[in-house]
Amino acid sequence: MFMSIVHPGDSAARAAPDPAAGDRQTQADRPIAFGIRARMLAAVGAACVTVLALTGTVIAVQLDAIETAARLEARNLAASVAYSATFNSNALQAYVEGLDDLYKRDLFIVDRERRTMADILKSELGEIYREDRGGEVEATMRDGVPRGFVEISAQHPNGAKQMVVPMRDAPRPDARIVGAVVLEYTDIALQLFEAEVGTLYLVGAAGLAACLGIGVFGFRVSGRITRGVRELHQAVRGFSRGTPAPALMPQDRDEIGELTLAFNTMAADLQRSYLELLLETEMAKEAARQVEILAYSDKLTGLANRTQYARLMTQALAEAARYGRRLALVVVDLDRFKNVNDTLGHEAGDALLRDMAARLTQCMRESDLIARLGGDEFVLLLPDVDQPERLGTVARKLLKALSSPLRLEGQELRVTASIGISVYPDDGTDEPTLMKHADIALYQAKEDGRNGFAFYSPALNRHSIERLAFESELQRAFDQGQLQLHYQPKVLAADGRIKGVEALLRWPHPDMGAVSPARFIPVAEETGLIVPLGRWVLEQACRQQVAWKREGVGDLVMAVNLSARQFSDENLFDDVAAIVAATGVDPASLELEITESMLMRDIERAMSLLAGFKRMGLRLAVDDFGTGYSSLANLKRFPIDTLKIDRAFVRDLEGSGEDQAIAQAIITMAKSLGLNVVAEGVETLPQVDFLRDRGCDELQGFYFSKAVPAGELAAMLGR
Template identity: 50%
Template sequence: MSGSAMITPEGLHATLLSLLDGRPLAVVGLDMDEKIFIWNRAAEQIFGWTAAETLGRPHSDFQQETRPNTRKYLMRVLAGNPQANKEVRLQTLSAQPIDVNWSATPLRDRNGKTVGALILMEDITTRKMLERAQIESERFSRAIVDALPQHLAILDENGVIIAVNKAWRDFAFAHSDRPEKLCEGTNYLAACNVTEGEGVQEAEAYAQGIRAVMNGTLIEFSLEYSCHSPDHQYWYNGRVTRFPGEGPLRIVITHDNITELKLAEKAIQQLAQYDTLTRLPNRMLLQDRLGQVLAKAKRERQRAAILFLDLDRFKLINDSLGHAAGDNLLKVVAARLNDCVRRSDTVARLGGDEFIIVLPSVPQTEDVTLIAQKVLDSLAHPVDLDGQEVFTSTSIGIAMYPADGRDVDSLIRCADMAMYRAKETGRNSYRFFSAEMNQQMVQRLAMETGLRHALDRGELQLHYQEQTDLASGKITGMEVLLRWQHPDLGLLAPADFIDLAEETGLILPIGEWVLRTACAQNRSWQEAGLAPMRIAVNLSARQFNHHRLVDTVTMILEETRLSPKWLELELTENLLSNDIEATVAQLQKLKKIGVSLAIDDFGTGFSSLRNLKQLPIDRLKIDHSFLQGLGSGADSSSIIKTIIGMAHNLGPRVIAEGVETNQQRDFLQQNGCDEIQGYFFSRPVSKEEFHKLLKTA
């Protein structure tokens, strides 16, 4: 090497060589041309090349990839400047990367001249791998924590925030005018110590919970709280726990957004406690609120009241305009009722067109009447339902606490009874409950209970009244009349219990029993050798509109083996005037069976001549009320003559019921009436007596 002194291993002291080989660090000596003249055993073990392979060769032959990175470093050392430790990445004989901690010192001769460099290298590959693994683990953990939807923060033993995740930071900057007070470096406990504004109680409770977890009083603590923004309301569940493991105390705080859960709970509660159509409290919530009102009234010795409302003619509006219009009307009514009451009052919907108003405090009865009248006045205004102006009203029953009842069920029942009395006395009015109403209700319930058992106990009977041909004087048929042999009240006529049977639905099984018994009796008389004749059976509105009426009539005729031509079904005129198309369709189905059809009480309803022409009717029955007016004026006579003439022009025969005198019979005969029925010939009698009557006729 020109221009420089040659340093050889032989020139070193044997003790120095032995010392270098014994060191755990790789020792590499370079001359001024960067050729290797020292390569100890540690270097062989770390890098893989032997001393024989490296000595005398340039350093760059073994670390070409790293030379651009280390060139300046070596040049400074060879220039005589010692260099501090430096971590570099080199490669081994097998081309594997290796991390080393590299320090270099200039070598000098006796004159102080730099003649080379001595490099010491520590293998730190394992340590660097662990460090990189730790960094990657921390990065991965941080990514996981930042990906959590929960807001997370870690506090030190003083309550200072030392770390937060992305969700926490995003929330702080989105919902706080000073987001920095909720991030690293600030005392979270101090931020919780608010003294005024919304959420003070929750913040104080949360701070107390954090302190309790810090001092070990609680293992963990949680609290639900709401958080408002200008556009939304959020709910969170805050949870405080101690960080597990050794080391200094750390507190982990998480906030879970439970807004969707709370909204779902609210929706479920809304469905469970509020009417979906009107948004008013439903029966369940009403029971709870009314219970609270009564408890408070009892404690404070106050009076309370409930108003039971039922809309008048709602079914007519619902049926004629459709259910959508009916629903809209109920919404309007609900809104108007809310406008009529105080903030402390409750308006609830029981179902259908029934509402209840709860008045918690009513010092004077006049307070109740004022609200009741206000409701009547409000509902009297017309309602526009898609261009159709509708007028409605309501009947109101009022019950007072404690006079009329001391529990929820009793008060509602009493108000219900008072409401029915308001309907009975003209509707669009209010009535207070009275003891008399209760007595009537008790009697009605007893009558209903008895009627439910009347069929099973054999208490129902059929009586028969003859129908006579005016021209020949012969019996041409009979009408069946129901009687109830009540165990306490004696023999009851239909007027005493038929309305009750209609309301309770008992008319269906009772009507079927009447029809079956009448057909069987008629067949029995024919089999006994008596002349066949028709038997007339009345049908109620429920029976006529029942979807199985035709099947029921057919089945009974088959069971009793009675020819259809000997059965006549009577229907009231009002029943036929509701839906003419449906009525005609049902009557035609009955006619196909072969039975005859009659209109009972004709002249008292509202049938038009056009409708009458469409009906397949065999007989018109003139109502008895017109016969009672004969002789007292010309109106009844004219009506009877008109009915007879009209019927004969259209085809049906005419029968007059309620005939009691010779004068009535003669008038009917003179004006062409076909048949008559009434006390003039016979009262309704039992089957045994009617059998005798038929045998002697």
């Protein structure tokens, strides 16, 4: 800066105008501080826009992942339908209706001319499908590539998301395309969105909070800096006008001192402002990090979520392909997790999931990915597997860790798991194939008795398809009334008179013949069909009981079994009460049979439920007694009428002193409690003699009769 030194005595110099000084004064009067403040506020605005853009990007990525997952699920479900269905119009229609009842998914099947062969809406049958305005259905039947499109029609004026996959005349990729399966997946996408909507809100809230923080801090900082700049500007303007100014030091009060002090003040303000801006920047970075955590983490367990899993799986597959490595996909599913939710509540279920997530984390390496895909399903990604045979050791380690006891709601629980494993590239080269094959292996592990693991093999594909077909066939049999009830007599040990009957379910299949209950009952339990099936059995048995009584056949006690899935169903009591009222059956002639293990699973709930049945007037029996772990003290707490000795203790009565002692002990204990005793599985006369002589009240088994249809039993009673 250039300036003239004016002496006090130089009046001529003071009087003479200085054009340069006037120009300097005009420049000094410009509002510099306001320009700086505007630029700083613009920078703060840019930071806010950046955070909002990042937040919007994260939300967009999340929404795209949800849509991708919905399309993938829809494509897999439609493909499984196309793979499993038989190309016959009547069979296809029944198959589609069965799937609708089981999964509540809207789908239909068209032939090569796009004529509807099967549809939930029967009015659409035979109609040519023309609602794919882009010709997606025809294109898929031409090249075999699945496609998604939006159907806008009178039925779906707002648009419905559809997925079309080819349907072939044989389960081979090169087989001839004979039609297409079209599945609506709008509800699937909506369900996935609803599952993640909380996370989306949190991401948006975090982004807005970050913007608000940046704005407030930016406004405050700009004000402070503006004040400092204004002071400097005032000092420079005062100096340019020649007004007195404080010296640099207290003893030197001149214009240079004034400028130096003003500069020192400004420097201190700028340093303080810099620190605040640094803090502000760190806060913005932390907010961005929190946004990323919310976008890629499961909010319950803290593990990676489905979005993060998909992203890292893509990277891992690319690296495995580039470097020729193997990687393993391990799917972990907790056994009977629904029972924990049903009996202890969802809070206990959430606590269990958090505990299981912590145990999985402790078992795995830092390089391994652990993700929760939803519910009780976890997936582990092992990116570098040098020895695939060692995966069995890893699986056993996981099973041991997960099955260790834990306490929930004051109770000690032992939760087991089932594990399915697939390996890249042996079992697939893309994520959907590896996941499908791991799921097939997981299903095999559950079929083998749970609390175990299984590796995928091509042979499991056939088993999985057969199981799916069997499930569909069972559902179809139930829908079409193929299932029947037979009745096995229970006779008085004293004189052989028929005292009651047990209703037993039979499946006379038109092609497979008589299907064993040991085969189809576990499938019904696994799929949940056992609950509506159990309601049907109870209603049919009650109606038969009323019919026999009206015909004067005899005063029989009708026994009906309750399955474990039924007993844990929260609507069981209401269902039984409704059936008793609707059929008009005498409650005193109806006996519900519950296994010993079902009673001991949740004693308090069982006591409450059984007390309600007794108030209704029903009889109660404990089936398969002796195979569980109840004690006399526990047994006394239940309002039961009958104990049934399990057939395992009756089978070898003639030659086993241990079975004789057990049978005698059960009879003695039952008599001490005033209970009726029934022995099941009686097949020989020596068994009859032994049980009758020991005081057993009723006998049931092939020695007297197998389970027979209602008409044959009526004839037997007549004889």
